[in-house]
Amino acid sequence: xxxxxxETFRVEMPDFSEVDINFSESTNSSKGLIIEVAAIHERTxx
Amino acid sequence: xxxxxxPYPKPIILNHDLNSEPIGRVMAAKMDKEADGSSxxxxxxxxTDPVAIEKVLDRRYLTGSVGGRAGKAICxxxxxxxxxxxxxxxxxxxxxxxxxxxxxxxxxxxxxxxSFKEYxxxxxxxxxxxxxxxxxxVDGDLKVQDSSDDWVAKSSAFVLSMDEEDIYSVxxxxxxxxxxKTKESKPLYLQVKGSFLTAMAIQESENYKYxxxxxxxxxxxxDNTESQENETMENAEKQEDILAVAEELSxxxxxxxxxxxxxxxxxxxxxxxxxxxxxxxxxxxxxAQEEISNDNSEKADEQADEAVDSEEAEKPEEKSxxxxxxPQEKAEEEDSLNGEDTVATESEDSEVLARVKALEEENAxxxxxxxxxxxxxxxxxxxxxxxxxxxNRDKAIEEHASRTASSLADSLRDLARMPQAxxxxxxxxxxxxxTEVVEGEENVITLDSKAEEVKADPKQTAEQLFVDALMxxxxx
Numbered sequence: 001x002x003x004x005x006x007e008t009f010r011v012e013m014p015d016f017s018e019v020d021i022n023f024s025e026s027t028n029s030s031k032g033l034i035i036e037v038a039a040i041h042e043r044t045x046x
Numbered sequence: 047x048x049x050x051x052x053p054y055p056k057p058i059i060l061n062h063d064l065n066s067e068p069i070g071r072v073m074a075a076k077m078d079k080e081a082d083g084s085s086x087x088x089x090x091x092x093x094t095d096p097v098a099i100e101k102v103l104d105r106r107y108l109t110g111s112v113g114g115r116a117g118k119a120i121c122x123x124x125x126x127x128x129x130x131x132x133x134x135x136x137x138x139x140x141x142x143x144x145x146x147x148x149x150x151x152x153x154x155x156x157x158x159x160x161s162f163k164e165y166x167x168x169x170x171x172x173x174x175x176x177x178x179x180x181x182x183x184v185d186g187d188l189k190v191q192d193s194s195d196d197w198v199a200k201s202s203a204f205v206l207s208m209d210e211e212d213i214y215s216v217x218x219x220x221x222x223x224x225x226x227k228t229k230e231s232k233p234l235y236l237q238v239k240g241s242f243l244t245a246m247a248i249q250e251s252e253n254y255k256y257x258x259x260x261x262x263x264x265x266x267x268x269d270n271t272e273s274q275e276n277e278t279m280e281n282a283e284k285q286e287d288i289l290a291v292a293e294e295l296s297x298x299x300x301x302x303x304x305x306x307x308x309x310x311x312x313x314x315x316x317x318x319x320x321x322x323x324x325x326x327x328x329x330x331x332x333x334a335q336e337e338i339s340n341d342n343s344e345k346a347d348e349q350a351d352e353a354v355d356s357e358e359a360e361k362p363e364e365k366s367x368x369x370x371x372x373p374q375e376k377a378e379e380e381d382s383l384n385g386e387d388t389v390a391t392e393s394e395d396s397e398v399l400a401r402v403k404a405l406e407e408e409n410a411x412x413x414x415x416x417x418x419x420x421x422x423x424x425x426x427x428x429x430x431x432x433x434x435x436x437x438n439r440d441k442a443i444e445e446h447a448s449r450t451a452s453s454l455a456d457s458l459r460d461l462a463r464m465p466q467a468x469x470x471x472x473x474x475x476x477x478x479x480x481t482e483v484v485e486g487e488e489n490v491i492t493l494d495s496k497a498e499e500v501k502a503d504p505k506q507t508a509e510q511l512f513v514d515a516l517m518x519x520x521x522x
Contacts (some may be wrong), residue, residue, distance in 0.1 A: 003119070003129055005157065006062065008111040008168065012198045014217045016103040030208035031241045032092060033099050036074065037201040039087040039112045039165060 007040050049114075050075035055245055056452040057252075058091050058098075062113050062166045068252065069098035071245035072165065073238075086199075087112075089165060092245035093224065102203075108166040110199055117159025123148050128155060206242050211235055232436045236426045240419070247419045250412050420454045421446045427461045 050056050057068035070093040078088045093099050101107055119128040123142040142153040152219045203216035212221050213235060214373040223231040269328045428434040432444050446454065 002115050002117045002159075004110050004113065004115050004163075006113050007365070008109065009199050011108055011110040012200050013102065013105045013107065014201060014203050016105070016203065016216060018219060024413075032206035032208070032246075033102065034204040034206055034213075034242065035091050035093055035102065035201055036072075036204070036239070037087050037089055037091065037110060037165075038078075038199040039075075039162075 009038075011037060047075055047077060047087070050087075055248060056162055056164055058093070058165050058167070060166060061168050062111065062164065064164065067095070068249060069093060069095035069167075071249055073241040073245055090241075091165065092242050092247045092249075094246055101167075109168045111166045111168045112162060113158055113164045113166060114162040116157040117161075118157065119158040120158060122154045122156055123151060206238060208239060213238060229436075233429055234427075236422075236429065236436075236439070240423050240426045243419045243422065247412070247416045251416065417451060417454075418447070420451060421459075423450070424454050424457045424461070427458060431461060433461075 051074065055071040057064075057074065058070035058072070059066055059068050070091050071091040073092050075090075076088050077085060077158075079085055093102055098107075113154050116129065118130075120126070121128055121140055121142060126138060126141075128137060128140050140155070143149055144153050144155055146153050204222070205214040205216060207214065213221050213223055214220065223235060226234065421443055424446055425434060425439055428442070429436055429439060447455075
């Protein structure tokens with residue numbers, strides 16, 4: 001019997017304040033935003 | 047691990063709402079390790095929704111969440127599959143309390159047969175819903191640590207500039223390709239661009255379906271369907287061709303990936319103590335896996351049914367209101383109403399026709415975009431395995447543009463089976479046993495110890511180069 005699960009965590013986004021790119025029409029423009037983010041995590045110890 | 051991108055790139059959504067429009071798609075997934083040796087899944091995601099991009103940029107999305115499904119939940123003490131049906135068709139109750147130590151052994155639940163369904167940004171702060179973590183103290187006082195709010199998932203962002211054919215790191219404010227040789231940077235850029243455009247094409251296609259379903263009422267859908275049925279067979283075949291081919295291709299690539307994974311991991315060991323109980327548990331989990339694979343289609347059907355039901359449910363009310371009000375005014379306004387109705391109906395018809403026409407045009411554009419993406423993927427794949435040279439890419443794209451989707455799909459299948467391609471796939475660590483013990487440490491749950499065993503091949507693929515570059519393992 002398979003079961004669903006969720007793994008929730010806080011994401012620390014990078015600082016975009018100095019990014020001078022307009023993404024307002026990203027679907028039509030030639031710019032794309034790619035995010036690299038950690039998903040499931042396993043800590044070994046602390 | 048492959049479930050993040052196969053059989054289709056999993057959506058990035060909000061608050062785990064699978065009925066909502068995705069704001070992006072997963073481009074790639076990889077197991078990685080932090081400095082302390084702990085494992086985690088690293089995702090590359092394409093944010094495709096302009097509003098979502100704004101929210102990412104102003105850092106409104108601060109909590110991430112992964113939704114998945116596990117086929118097994120193995121107790122670390124008894125080896126019992128807690129997800130298997132017990133008496134009365136209910137899940138087995140655990141005998142050992144998670145987090146407690148029994149004869150020096152930590153009780154935890156080892157989730158297996160995991161498939162990921164989506165990545166969400168959620169509004170509420172991180173909570174304690176995690177079910178796959180553990181924590182132990184040095185003095186042997188072992189306990190499961192469910193709280194997830196003490197782990198911060200670091201992220202990084204990159205801008206893909208298709209005008210400049212470059213990729214910029216937002217954090218470092220510079221190009222990640224700048225210090226690479228053209229021989230390395232070009233395939234890397236093309237690979238990323240291909241993945242991004244694929245995500246975009248799938249997103250556009252899904253949005254189109256989503257909008258089409260919400261824009262058209264039941265009757266309009268019926269009319270539209272009837273008009274489509276009246277079209278010639280040739281047109282119908284043209285419409286279905288690329289979508290059917292894409293689906294078939296996806297299935298083929300999945301099976302090729304599975305074969306490659308089996309070939310590259312022939313000596314995988316099963317957990318030792320629970321060996322005698324595993325076969326039974328696996329047999330029990332098989333129907334569950336089928337359930338997983340059918341889950342999306344079932345949900346889609348349910349959603350469609352719900353949409354139909356809700357719209358049908360609204361119709362009788364409208365009719366009954368008409369029945370109640372019309373008799374009172376009928377005598378006086380019959381003639382004028384008929385005239386207004388006729389005008390209104392004509393107006394609505396023209397609106398519907400215009401909308402259908404716009405949708406058809408949009409559909410044609412999407413299919414063309416999907417075809418172009420397919421062409422680029424074939425050419426880029428050929429470049430990656432050395433069949434084509436980077437310099438001839440534009441020319442190769444022109445040559446491939448006239449080929450049918452089926453032909454392009456066949457080429458991709460062939461390329462996927464080529465030794466170079468198979469090798470490249472093998473370099474992406476895959477979760478073959480989702481929860482294993484970290485080498486050298488006891489009672490620690492990991493997601494994929496195979497990640498450690500996979501040695502980096504000196505002939506790195508473009509994807510590997512990009513992943514390494516993005517993760518800071520490659521000096522720029």
